[in-house]
Amino acid sequence: DQQVKQNSPSLRVQEGRISILNCDYTNSMFDYFLWYKKYPAEGPTFLISISSIKDKNEDGRFTVFLNKSAKHLSLHIVPSQPGDSAVYFCAASLWNTDKLIFGTGTRLQVFP
Amino acid sequence: NAGVTQTPKFQVLKTGQSMTLQCAQDMNHEYMSWYRQDPGMGLRLIHYSVGAGITDQGEVPNGYNVSRSTTEDFPLRLLSAAPSQTSVYFCASSGGFGSGRTDTQYFGPGTRLTVL
Numbered sequence: 001d002q003q004v005k006q007n008s009p010s011l012r013v014q015e016g017r018i019s020i021l022n023c024d025y026t027n028s029m030f031d032y033f034l035w036y037k038k039y040p041a042e043g044p045t046f047l048i049s050i051s052s053i054k055d056k057n058e059d060g061r062f063t064v065f066l067n068k069s070a071k072h073l074s075l076h077i078v079p080s081q082p083g084d085s086a087v088y089f090c091a092a093s094l095w096n097t098d099k100l101i102f103g104t105g106t107r108l109q110v111f112p
Numbered sequence: 113n114a115g116v117t118q119t120p121k122f123q124v125l126k127t128g129q130s131m132t133l134q135c136a137q138d139m140n141h142e143y144m145s146w147y148r149q150d151p152g153m154g155l156r157l158i159h160y161s162v163g164a165g166i167t168d169q170g171e172v173p174n175g176y177n178v179s180r181s182t183t184e185d186f187p188l189r190l191l192s193a194a195p196s197q198t199s200v201y202f203c204a205s206s207g208g209f210g211s212g213r214t215d216t217q218y219f220g221p222g223t224r225l226t227v228l
Contacts, residue, residue, distance in 0.1 A: 004154075009152075041221070043219030098143040098145075098160065098206060100155075102156070105154050
C-alpha cells in the first residue's frame with residue numbers, strides 16, 4: 001500500500017509561470033516531509049523540507065505547503081525556469097526515525 | 113569531499129550470478145541506506161544502517177544482504193541475481209534525523225543493474 005502518493009506522473013508548465021506539484025499521504029504519524037529533485041543519470045538531491053508543526057516553508061523560488069487535516073502537501077515553484085525540468089519526489093518520515101518513504105515522482109517539464 | 117560514491121555505474125548480470133554494489137561516504141554520517149528505483153514505483157528502501165555494526169530491513173529486502181563494518185562503507189550484496197532485480201540502485205547517507213531534524217539524505221549517482 002502506497003503511503004505517499006504523487007498522482008500526477010507528469011506536468012508541463014510554461015517558463016515564468018507557477019509550477020504546483022502535489023503529494024498525498026495516508027499515515028498520520030508522518031511528521032517530517034521533504035522534496036527531492038532528480039535529473040536523469042544522477043542521484044536525487046534535497047530541495048526543501050517541512051516539519052509537521054508548520055504549514056509553510058519557503059526557500060527562494062520554492063515553497064512547500066502542508067495541510068495536515070487533508071494529509072496533503074504541495075510544492076510551488078515561482079517563477080518556473082527550464083532548469084527546473086526534472087523528476088520531483090516527495091518523501092515522508094516518522095518521528096525520530098531516519099527512514100524515508102518516497103512517492104512515485106512527478107516529471108516536470110518547463111518549456112519556453 | 114567526494115560525498116557519496118557508488119561503484120560500478122553500470123552492470124549486467126546473468127540470472128543466478130552474485131555481485132556486490134559498493135557505496136562509500138566521506139561525511140562521517142551514521143545513517144546509510146540503499147534504495148531501488150523502478151518506473152512508476154518511486155524510490156523504495158531496501159536496507160538501512162544507523163551505524164557501524166547495525167543494519168535493518170526496509171520495504172523490499174528480499175534477495176539482498178548488507179553489512180556495515182565501518183562508518184564509511186555500506187555494500188549491498190545480491191547473492192543470486194534475478195531479472196526482477198533489474199533496477200537503478202541508489203545509496204544515501206545522512207547524519208541521522210535524530211540530530212534535530214536538520215539533516216537530509218545525500219544520494220550517490222546510482223548503479224544501473226540489468227539482470228538477464
